[in-house]
Amino acid sequence: MELVPTQNDVVSLLRRTGGLRNGHYEYPGGQHITEYLQVALTMRDYQAAKILSVGLSRRVRANTEIRAMIPELSVVAPATGGLPVAYGVCEALRARQVYWAERVNDSESLHFRQYLEVQPGEKVLLVDDILRTGTKLAEVKKLVEERGGEVVGMAVVVYQPNPTRVDFGALPFYYLAQLGDGKYYENEAACDLCKRGVPFDKVRL
Numbered sequence: 001m002e003l004v005p006t007q008n009d010v011v012s013l014l015r016r017t018g019g020l021r022n023g024h025y026e027y028p029g030g031q032h033i034t035e036y037l038q039v040a041l042t043m044r045d046y047q048a049a050k051i052l053s054v055g056l057s058r059r060v061r062a063n064t065e066i067r068a069m070i071p072e073l074s075v076v077a078p079a080t081g082g083l084p085v086a087y088g089v090c091e092a093l094r095a096r097q098v099y100w101a102e103r104v105n106d107s108e109s110l111h112f113r114q115y116l117e118v119q120p121g122e123k124v125l126l127v128d129d130i131l132r133t134g135t136k137l138a139e140v141k142k143l144v145e146e147r148g149g150e151v152v153g154m155a156v157v158v159y160q161p162n163p164t165r166v167d168f169g170a171l172p173f174y175y176l177a178q179l180g181d182g183k184y185y186e187n188e189a190a191c192d193l194c195k196r197g198v199p200f201d202k203v204r205l
């Protein structure tokens with residue numbers, strides 16, 4: 001495998017480690033889908049995690065402006081799910097620090113831990129496992145910027161764009177693989193697999 005894994009490398013790594021599955025799934029919103037993606041399942045495999053983190057860090061390092069900021073760079077995840085990638089990328093880049101935002105429940109806005117202060121002018125690379133709609137990354141970007149930090153780029157392992165994706169303008173964005181999300185049905189009544197009586201698993205997000 002090259003130092004930056006190709007799209008096919010990433011897909012086969014995800015499949016081999018159970019992070020990408022074919023089948024019949026129902027999302028909490030009632031949509032039915034033929035593919036399941038959970039990067040956390042892949043990141044538990046240390047060697048796979050290392051390949052992905054190092055590959056992603058190389059993508060980021062290719063940006064000369066960001067490369068010049070590395071000694072001062074903060075790697076920030078929008079939620080705990082992005083942490084294995086954030087630590088892996090930070091280690092591979094030899095960046096300065098890692099931290100993350102979180103929320104106790106969905107009705108709460110994202111926040112940082114007590115005493116965690118973003119320094120004025122702090123350079124921040126946002127890192128997560130997947131970008132779908134980008135709403136969480138947009139929220140953590142706002143959180144960093146409101147505290148005087150500067151978001152200089154975003155990096156994710158898998159880019160799985162949703163039609164409602166947030167527009168981040170010219171912000172540098174890096175990913176290792178782009179995936180569609182399989183065949184998609186609005187609900188059970190519209191689902192061909194349900195019509196054939198194929199059982200489904202409910203997806204917990």
Ligand SMILES: [Zn+2]
Binds near residue numbers: 024191
């Ligand atoms: Zn179905």
